[in-house]
Amino acid sequence: MHRIESYFPRSRRVINGIIFVIRHxxxxxxxxxxxxxxxTISTRFIPACTGNAWQRF
Known part of the structure; x- marks a missing residue:
């Protein structure tokens, strides 16, 4: 979780939302x-994808 927090500052709820949408x-x-x-969830997900945050996570 710490690896992707730089892409989502102060947004634990957003991270949980992204994971929920992808998982389901x-x-x-x-x-x-x-x-x-x-x-909010979708616009924060796109920059994280271009930075390969999810592959490292």
């Missing part, structure tokens, strides 16, 4: 509201 194969819009708004 959902669309960003279907993310539970208690994680964060779906637009």
């Amino acid at each position: 194969g959902l669309r960003w819009r279907d993310a539970p509201k208690d994680h964060s708004p779906h637009k």
Whole structure:
């Protein structure tokens, strides 16, 4: 978890939302509201993908 925190400053809820969406194969819009708004989750996921954070995680 510490490896990807630099891509998501102060956003544990966003990280949990991204993992939830990926794990369950959902669309960003279907993310539970208690994680964060779906637009926030998706826009923070894209830069992390370009930085290969998920492969290292």
